[in-house]
Amino acid sequence: MRDLTLVRRIERDGTRVTGVTVEDLRTHEQEFVPADLVVVAADAFRSPSLPWASGIRPRALGRYLTEHHVVIGTVALDGERMSRLVTDDELGRELARRAQNPADPVGAVNRIPFSEPDHPISLQVMYAENPPFPLDPEHPAAGNRWGYVNMGYGVRKHPRVEDGVRFDDDELDYRALPNMTIEYALTDSEDEEIEFATGMLRRAGNALGTFVADPRLLPNGSSLHYMGTMRMGEADDDTSVADPYSRVWGYENLVVGGNGLIPTANTMNPTLTSVALAVRGARQAVEDLTHASA
Ligand SMILES: Cc1cc2nc3c(=O)[nH]c(=O)nc-3n(C[C@H](O)[C@H](O)[C@H](O)COP(=O)(O)OP(=O)(O)OC[C@H]3O[C@@H](n4cnc5c(N)ncnc54)[C@H](O)[C@@H]3O)c2cc1C
Incomplete structure (x- = not known):
């Protein structure tokens, strides 16, 4: 080494x-x-x-x-619906337990995995007491006692020879290695899957509470994968x-x-x-x- x-x-x-x-x-x-x-x-x-x-x-x-595209949104959990599943005492105990380690911003992560043909996308749901971005204190869902979920669907990018990285022999990068140019585009079938994932996210989020950040497609490359x-x-x-x-x-x-x-x-x-x-x-x-x- x-x-x-x-x-x-x-x-x-x-x-x-x-x-x-x-x-x-x-x-x-x-x-x-x-x-x-x-x-x-x-x-x-x-x-x-x-x-x-x-x-x-x-x-x-x-x-x-390839990467997987990400359609994401944030939901403030609905107190009335959540209290059918968790009592106020249980929530209080969980919040007290979580307060012992305030540095950890995410309380729980759950997934619904990819399965074909019915669910050709995968969902990651992250629960936290606070939204993953500053929420205007005047927002009606600010300070929601039941917390928030940041939910994202991963969507396939199907491999194509057209997508890739092109290396330049004449133009070198800061390390004097061939400079890179990314060539990458979404196809109609990928746009369709993204639309499907966006609809699923909207449905799932509405079942849990109120969106404080609407479902949206992150820019290409955001998965980091x-x-x-x-x-x-x-x-x-x-x-x-x-x-x-x-x-x-x-x-x-x-x-x-x-x-x-x-x-x-x-x-x-x-x-x-x-x-x-x-x-x-x-x-x-x-x-x-x-x-x-x-
Ligand atoms: C912010 C972030 C969060 C992530 N979270 C997750 C996650 O939760 N779960 C998950 O599964 N994946 C996650 N990933 C992806 C994960 O990091 C990668 O899948 C993984 O690191 C890939 O491993 P690797 O060994 O192929 O490459 P890397 O970990 O990138 O290692 C490559 C190494 O090669 C070195 N290197 C490059 N060129 C040269 C050279 N010419 N000479 C010498 N050394 C060189 C680099 O410095 C680097 O150390 C995340 C990525 C990022 C950026």
């Missing part, structure tokens, strides 16, 4: 990777680090930029960018970068990791999926290395 060190290039001899060139950001000294196996796990944008900068450019590299830019696939057919064990097609010892590998649309946090893929890839890597050294 090296702190303040940037990997600049993946070095190779034909289809075999020999190691990486790293730069110490304090001294700007560069050094070659030899390796039997290189794993690139530098997030869904910077991971593909490294092979690109190193002349490793499968056609799918950086393409098929970027995927697909180094997607795995069953075959080396230009629609994927890596095989099902995260090994870059056409290279003996180059492996990729992280959310960029996720090849399909999802509607929720991707990290656990990436961890599962990494475990599978790591087991295979151990086998490959053992086999190579035998």
Whole structure:
């Protein structure tokens, strides 16, 4: 492990990777680090930029960018309806318990998961005593004793080759790596799913209380869950970068990791999926290395 060190290039001899060139950001000294196996796990944008900068450019590299879109709203819970479920005493005890740890802004998180075909979206409901933004004290729902829920539906972005990150060989970024331009658009079918999610959110929120922030679609990229830019696939057919064990097609010892590998649309946090893929890839890597050294 090296702190303040940037990997600049993946070095190779034909289809075999020999190691990486790293730069110490304090001294700007560069050094070659030899390796039997290189794993690139530098997030869904910077991971593909490294092979690109190193002349490793499968056609799918950086393409098929996805995230999940987020339709969100905030509701002040309706006291009359909530008091059918929770007594005033119970609410008082819960508020007292929560007051012991006022630094924690969210009291509870619940989810309704994705399921096809009936619920092709996933819902996250976060309960808190206060709204997640300053609410005008004059607002009729300000200081609501029953609290608020911030509710968001995650909506699929279906992978398309048109969506992705384009790397520029001539224009470099602040680290002198290829500059990035995001190319990304929603399709009609995605707009339809977003409309469906917005309607569902409106229905769910109205069942719980009064909206203090109306259902709305957050701007592209707001999920912070970027995927697909180094997607795995069953075959080396230009629609994927890596095989099902995260090994870059056409290279003996180059492996990729992280959310960029996720090849399909999802509607929720991707990290656990990436961890599962990494475990599978790591087991295979151990086998490959053992086999190579035998
Ligand atoms: C604010 C926020 C909240 C989130 N909340 C959740 C959540 O609740 N649940 C969830 O599942 N996911 C969440 N995510 C997503 C989660 O953080 C990512 O899925 C996860 O971090 C991806 O792991 P990774 O190892 O692929 O990439 P990263 O964690 O981004 O790690 C990549 C690392 O590579 C380094 N790097 C990049 N380029 C180079 C280079 N050239 N040389 C050397 N190092 C380099 C970076 O500095 C970084 O340390 C959240 C993300 C954000 C931003």
